[in-house]
Amino acid sequence: MEHLSKEQLEFLKNLLLQRKREVLQRLKTFHESESSKVSTEVGDEIDHADWEMERFNQFRLRERETLYLKKVEYALKKIEAGTYGICENCGKPISFERLKARPVAIYCIECKKILEQQED
Ligand SMILES: [Zn+2]
Numbered sequence: 001m002e003h004l005s006k007e008q009l010e011f012l013k014n015l016l017l018q019r020k021r022e023v024l025q026r027l028k029t030f031h032e033s034e035s036s037k038v039s040t041e042v043g044d045e046i047d048h049a050d051w052e053m054e055r056f057n058q059f060r061l062r063e064r065e066t067l068y069l070k071k072v073e074y075a076l077k078k079i080e081a082g083t084y085g086i087c088e089n090c091g092k093p094i095s096f097e098r099l100k101a102r103p104v105a106i107y108c109i110e111c112k113k114i115l116e117q118q119e120d
Pocket of ligand 1: 087088089090091092107108109110111112
């Protein structure tokens with residue numbers, strides 16, 4: 001990670017920790033809204049369909065958040081291991097500018113273009 005200064009790395013680490021807190025907070029909110037809905041009586045069928053749809057959407061969102069959380073934790077582990085900010089595809093350093101915008105990025109911008117369908 002020689003291309004990142006100690007300050008830059010510290011900045012990115014704090015950014016990741018902040019993201020982690022945000023995600024955990026959102027996951028907590030999902031959980032709370034879900035338990036509050038369980039206690040709410042489900043009325044007619046239309047309401048029920050809406051409720052099912054909402055549940056599904058919440059589920060999808062929660063999946064996304066959980067996935068993101070894993071990426072954040074993975075990135076934090078890489079900081080500890082000293083392998084953070086190195087492209088996992090070509091081994092080249094990922095620019096600080098890119099990491100600042102996307103601290104969970106594991107590919108450099110060139111590889112990201114090639115592996116486009118893959119979300120980082
Ligand atoms: Zn690369």
